[in-house]
Amino acid sequence: MAEILFPALFLLLALGLPVAFAMAISVFAAITLASNYPPLVVVKEMFAGLDSFPLLAVPFFILASEIMTGGAVTHAILRLAQAFVGHLRGGLGHANVISSAMFAGISGSALADAAGPGTMMIRMMEKGGYDRPYASALTIASAVVGPIIPPSITMIIYAMQDQNVSVGSLFMAGILPGLLITATVLVANANMSKRRNYASGEQRPGWMEIGRVALFALPALTLIVLIVGGIRFGVFTPTEASVIAVFYALFIGMFVYRSLRLRDLPGIILRAALTSGAVLLILGAARAFAWVLIIENVPQFLAETIISWDLAPVAFLLAVNLLLIIFGLFMDPLPGVMILVPILAPISFALGIDPNHFAIIVIVNLTLGLTTPPVGSLIFVVSSTVGLKPSTLIREMPPFFLALATALLLITFVPFLSTWLPTISGF
Structure with missing residues (x-):
């Protein structure tokens, strides 16, 4: 079946078919043309991939993100980022990067970061004298932290594939790598702003003003502390945390910021349902795809081949980075996690690599695929919102x-970045 599965998948992706449909159709073709299994097994495996209690956290976190992204919450985060760095050279660009890091603690999604505060910052940067293609490319790079700083939908899916990690440990493991990525993008923006003379026209605010803006943004930023702290101290599970996040978002939206009205809820729920449906469809199709690989003994063959090479841990990580970068060119992170983690995670564990460290390497690698053609979703989302060709944005990247490659290498070869917080937190 593999001789039909992979060519069919790449052909459908090349034709521009969405990833979920490409995987499902290629599985159906492989089973119909090269096996004795009934086609109904595709539906069965897709349903089995979604029949999981921890997976309930995904639609609830998406709903919480939709509630938090509107109105005053987004403006509060942008104003706080501007208050801290808006007066520096390239200050609006710095504010773009920092607001993405803050918003990552709410959305858990790179695409939500780019489509929400990222789009607003592009308009603000353009008014401030920045070139629109540059502002858009910066938004693409800064949105990468969305699935890395907790909460993260990708981490929830990863924890379901690897029994050596938990959602809580991955949430803690992602904090320092996410901040490192933010720092490297800030350095890149500072360098480019100096070259292009993107000066700031804003005055440095006083401490009283910064304190007032920070106080206004505090309820929104408290969400990440609530989620990570609650999971760490055993107050609730990740799935329960996602439900609490929804009620917290409703509370601050309606009673603290007063930007959310009851008549807004049907539209918010509809958008969250559509996004959740798309994510879950990808997960179901990835489960069916992975099932065919298992039936064909592909994971076992790859694992035995890699083990036979007798690689040192460092060489193995370099090989994994290369494999994931290539894989990320053609596949989104969620199916990548479901297909590759069951193959690679046991090998890394046998080599003595910390499971949380390896998980962050995988997640960062696959997330970087969102910024690279030909499938890079972030490129197409941003290009569609700003009205520019994807090729125009790619030239600015x-x-x-x-910067992102530098962060990836540091995350790969400095395990402390991914292991310190889970260790001191007791995971």
């Missing part, structure tokens, strides 16, 4: 590719 090299400085940020270099």
